[in-house]
Amino acid sequence: MRKNILLKRYNSIIENISNIKNSHNINYDITLVAVTKYSSIEVINDFLELKLSTPLAESKAQSLRDRSNIIKNADWHFIGGVQKNKIKYITGVASLIQSLDSIDTLLFMDEYSKKNGIVQNVLLQFNISDESQKNGFAINAYKMVYDKSLELNNINVLGLMGMAKYTDDISVINKEFESLRVIYDNIKSEYRNEIFNTLSMGMSSDYEIAIKQGSNMVRIGSTLFEDLI
Ligand SMILES: *Cc1c(COP(=O)(O)O)cnc(C)c1O
Numbered sequence: 001m002r003k004n005i006l007l008k009r010y011n012s013i014i015e016n017i018s019n020i021k022n023s024h025n026i027n028y029d030i031t032l033v034a035v036t037k038y039s040s041i042e043v044i045n046d047f048l049e050l051k052l053s054t055p056l057a058e059s060k061a062q063s064l065r066d067r068s069n070i071i072k073n074a075d076w077h078f079i080g081g082v083q084k085n086k087i088k089y090i091t092g093v094a095s096l097i098q099s100l101d102s103i104d105t106l107l108f109m110d111e112y113s114k115k116n117g118i119v120q121n122v123l124l125q126f127n128i129s130d131e132s133q134k135n136g137f138a139i140n141a142y143k144m145v146y147d148k149s150l151e152l153n154n155i156n157v158l159g160l161m162g163m164a165k166y167t168d169d170i171s172v173i174n175k176e177f178e179s180l181r182v183i184y185d186n187i188k189s190e191y192r193n194e195i196f197n198t199l200s201m202g203m204s205s206d207y208e209i210a211i212k213q214g215s216n217m218v219r220i221g222s223t224l225f226e227d228l229i
Contacts, residue, residue: 002228003046009224010052017218020211028216033057033077035203035221041070043228048074055095057219061086068093079161079219081135084108092118098161098200098219101125101135103148106155113154121156123200124149126183128176129165136162142183146191159198159217160184164206177201177213184214 010032017030036044037059044056048071056071058064059080068076078094082105090097091112100106100122113120124145127136137145149157162180164173184199200217202210207218 002043003050005228006043006047006224007050010050010054013220013223016208017211020208024212026211030211030215031055031198031217033079033200033217033219034224035059035079035219036067036225037063037080038221039225040229041067043225044071044074047224057098061089064093065089077219082109087112091120092116096121096123096158096198098123099125099135100157101127101137103145106149106152110152110155119154119156121158123159123161123198124157125161126180128162128180131165134163139179139183142187143190146187150191156195158195159200160187161200163203164201164210166205170209173206173209174213177206177210177215181214 013032017032021030032054034047034054035057055075055077057077057079058067061080061083064076064078076094078090078097079099082090082097082099082101084105087105087109091109097120109120125136126139126142127134128139146157149155160180160183164176167173180201181199187196198217199215200219201213201215202218204220204223207220210218
């Protein structure tokens with residue numbers, strides 16, 4: 001029963017994505033990441049039994065540590081605030097840490113990775129909504145930040161992540177996603193680094209807009225998992 005609901009929801013998101021791709025002549029793959037932060041272990045296991053090979057994402061370091069210990073057959077991402085004292089819970093555990101938002105934590109994660117023989121894949125999170133409570137580097141610092149990241153041997157920056165303001169004003173959301181796509185395109189064309197190929201934007205409420213603005217990774221929680229216990 002629960003599995004049927006999950007499959008229906010998943011299929012309807014995939015169909016939506018496919019329709020947007022068709023109507024906007026998008027020919028690259030768009031990765032769906034299932035955000036499990038509101039879900040129980042039982043619901044997550046049902047989802048995994050569908051064998052959709054969708055990465056899962058958590059936003060709290062301890063939850064990632066605990067859940068990845070219980071659920072071994074999943075590809076985990078981390079999407080929450082990265083704190084130095086919890087870097088050990090996520091580094092080498094998540095295949096992609098999407099939310100690196102300070103030079104300090106980048107340096108610290110690089111050190112930790114070096115000591116533990118890890119090369120950690122990350123995305124750099126940018127603050128595109130100008131809300132002071134949101135995490136992220138300032139857009140206009142992107143060159144400095146990316147240059148710095150290239151000096152770190154145990155960190156691979158695969159791309160960028162950003163969150164738009166939570167608002168009904170579609171023009172605001174469009175503008176914010178566009179600002180991240182612009183620096184993503186700039187980095188791609190200025191550095192021509194093959195591993196830099198991920199633009200993670202869009203959640204349940206705004207993934208359609210994000211895809212139109214160039215996103216190739218959407219992070220969806222509530223549309224998949226809401227009201228399932
Ligand atoms: C919770 C969360 C999501 C998913 O949000 P939904 O609106 O439930 O789809 C995506 N990205 C980040 C960074 C999140 O914290």
